[in-house]
Amino acid sequence: MPRPMTRIQIRNSETILEAALDVFSAHGFRGATLDQIAEVAGLSKPNLLYYFPSKEAIHRTLLTRLLSTWLDPLRDMDAAGDPVAEVMGYMRRKLELSRDYPRESRLFAIEILQGAPRMREAIEGELTALVAEKAKVLQHWMDEGRIARLDPVHLVFSIWALTQHYADFDVQVRAVLGSGHDPYAEAGAFLETLYARLLAP
Amino acid sequence: MPRPMTRIQIRNSETILEAALDVFSAHGFRGATLDQIAEVAGLSKPNLLYYFPSKEAIHRTLLTRLLSTWLDPLRDMDAAGDPVAEVMGYMRRKLELSRDYPRESRLFAIEILQGAPRMREAIEGELTALVAEKAKVLQHWMDEGRIARLDPVHLVFSIWALTQHYADFDVQVRAVLGSGHDPYAEAGAFLETLYARLLAP
DNA sequence: GTCTATACTCTGATAGAC
DNA sequence: GTCTATCAGAGTATAGAC
Numbered sequence: 001m002p003r004p005m006t007r008i009q010i011r012n013s014e015t016i017l018e019a020a021l022d023v024f025s026a027h028g029f030r031g032a033t034l035d036q037i038a039e040v041a042g043l044s045k046p047n048l049l050y051y052f053p054s055k056e057a058i059h060r061t062l063l064t065r066l067l068s069t070w071l072d073p074l075r076d077m078d079a080a081g082d083p084v085a086e087v088m089g090y091m092r093r094k095l096e097l098s099r100d101y102p103r104e105s106r107l108f109a110i111e112i113l114q115g116a117p118r119m120r121e122a123i124e125g126e127l128t129a130l131v132a133e134k135a136k137v138l139q140h141w142m143d144e145g146r147i148a149r150l151d152p153v154h155l156v157f158s159i160w161a162l163t164q165h166y167a168d169f170d171v172q173v174r175a176v177l178g179s180g181h182d183p184y185a186e187a188g189a190f191l192e193t194l195y196a197r198l199l200a201p
Numbered sequence: 202m203p204r205p206m207t208r209i210q211i212r213n214s215e216t217i218l219e220a221a222l223d224v225f226s227a228h229g230f231r232g233a234t235l236d237q238i239a240e241v242a243g244l245s246k247p248n249l250l251y252y253f254p255s256k257e258a259i260h261r262t263l264l265t266r267l268l269s270t271w272l273d274p275l276r277d278m279d280a281a282g283d284p285v286a287e288v289m290g291y292m293r294r295k296l297e298l299s300r301d302y303p304r305e306s307r308l309f310a311i312e313i314l315q316g317a318p319r320m321r322e323a324i325e326g327e328l329t330a331l332v333a334e335k336a337k338v339l340q341h342w343m344d345e346g347r348i349a350r351l352d353p354v355h356l357v358f359s360i361w362a363l364t365q366h367y368a369d370f371d372v373q374v375r376a377v378l379g380s381g382h383d384p385y386a387e388a389g390a391f392l393e394t395l396y397a398r399l400l401a402p
Numbered sequence: 403g404t405c406t407a408t409a410c411t412c413t414g415a416t417a418g419a420c
Numbered sequence: 421g422t423c424t425a426t427c428a429g430a431g432t433a434t435a436g437a438c
Contacts, residue, residue: 008403027315033431047404049433089256106314109369113314114228115308116372143272148398153256153377154391158363160370165362168310171317175325176354178330190355197349197398209421233414249416253431 013051015041017065020058025103029059029118035143049176053086060118064110066104067122077134083141085200090161091139092098092188099165105167139191147199164192214252216242218266221259224331226304229311230260230319261319262381264312267305268323274298275357276337287399292360292396293389299368300385306368348400363392 018039021132023032040046052058065162073093077086099107111119131153138152166187173183220242224233235256238245244245253259274294278287299306332354339353365386370376374384 012403014264028229028232031315032227034433035431042403045432046406046434050403053433055432061276077396079341109314110311112370112373113310114232119270119336120212120376128377128379129371133402148396151387154387157366157374157377157388158391158395161362161366165358169313169361171321172313172324172328173358175321176329176358178329179226186355190352193351194359194395194399197401198395200398203425213421236413245423246414247416247424256414360415 002105009051012043012047015052015139016043016048017062018056021103022061025110026058027108028114029055054081056118062107063119063122067126069104069118070097070108071103071127071130074130074134077137079137079140083146084196086148086156087138087159087199088192089193091191093165094159094163095166095184095188095191098125098163102167102170105164109164109168150198162194163187165171208266209256210252213244213248213257217244217249217259218263222263222304222308225260225263226307228268230256230314231306252351263308264320264323267354268327269337270302271304271309272331274334275331275335278338280338281343284399288339288348288360288400289393292364292392295360295364296367296385296392299364303368303371306365310365310369325399346402349402351399361394362402364388 016037020032020037022040024027025034032055034045035108037058038048041048048058054059056187062186073090076093078165106153109118116123135152136157138147138155141147142149142152166183170183174181177183177186221233221238223241224237227233228237233256234251235246238259239249242249249259253262273293277294279290282290310320312320313324329359335357336353339348339356341355342348343350367384371384375382378384378387
């Protein structure tokens with residue numbers, strides 16, 4: 001990654017990252033080509049490599065930015081808040097992320113599916129630590145009898161799985177639902193019911 | 202796909218498909234190379250192309266085989282059986298598929314994630330039709346008051362999401378759980394509880 | 403800073419000997 | 421049926437003009 005100084009440099013870097021997100025999330029790292037990214041960005045291929053030293057550097061920059069956005073809603077789950085409302089709120093924010101940032105969700109999914117070759121440290125470090133911290137909070141709520149007793153880590157997994165499914169498997173979801181449906185609205189209602197029943201002490 | 206005749210032809214075709222499953226599920230279609238597949242299969246690259254006309258043909262053969270295996274458990278959900286037991290049984294068999302065939306799960310996931318370029322017809326035809334059929338069965342059970350009233354299609358989505366997560370995001374699941382865990386055993390217990398609470402009328 | 407032209411590597415597929 | 425050798429095309433990255 002370069003050190004963007006001027007306005008133009010910042011703007012071009014952002015344009016490249018935006019285009020790269022489009023292409024990487026649709027075709028994976030190997031499936032994406034610099035030609036495609038350059039075309040979407042409206043820049044020449046060598047110009048891309050003026051702003052970033054390599055294809056890999058562009059990809060790595062996207063993943064790094066992504067992770068913090070991805071973990072923010074979990075970070076916001078407040079030990080001092082109402083337990084059911086906090087878990088519900090987390091689920092809701094995570095579903096909104098899937099709805100509003102489906103490309104980011106798919107980029108992340110492809111990376112993990114392929115064994116996280118460019119994210120292992122972040123997964124094993126930052127993400128694992130945050131889940132461990134929040135699992136303690138959940139366990140505490142369960143011990144107080146304020147939410148149902150469940151495996152707290154798998155409870156977090158369930159929220160990830162159920163919300164990300166709508167972004168990652170979007171093609172399948174829309175095919176099965178047919179036209180005239182709003183997948184995310186329906187998912188929201190379904191998941192509210194699911195977690196209301198699951199979490200009740 | 203060729204028409205295997207002799208024993209050797211059949212055996213070699215199977216060896217190639219087995220190796221291809223390994224490589225495609227780990228790196229995606231574009232990320233996989235014939236060199237890698239040939240090495241895993243213990244055959245030469247031209248020999249691969251003697252048995253299959255192209256890289257794409259190998260991939261397509263894998264996807265075609267996969268889909269029917271993948272849909273079998275849902276097909277087995279019996280309208281005449283006990284509703285809760287049938288849904289639970291479907292969830293359980295789907296989780297077993299994730300545990301026993303994680304490579305197939307990832308192959309399928311990568312394909313859908315990238316917009317199902319080689320599976321669209323199957324998704325829009327066979328899969329959509331089967332879900333529609335089974336959604337009617339679920340709706341009927343709900344109308345009879347034998348399971349809780351929920352959106353039947355999203356109920357199916359939830360089973361897919363929650364079970365496939367353990368195969369597709371295996372790296373992340375194991376990193377977060379740490380060593381000394383059996384992800385599928387824990388998932389089984391968690392999902393039994395989840396669906397018991399969710400389905401109770 | 404941005405472009406044209408190009409070097410170099412990888413990869414899918416084919417030719418042809420055995 | 422299987423191998424060695426090789427072609428043709430795509431793709432990342434660089435050189436060098438402007």
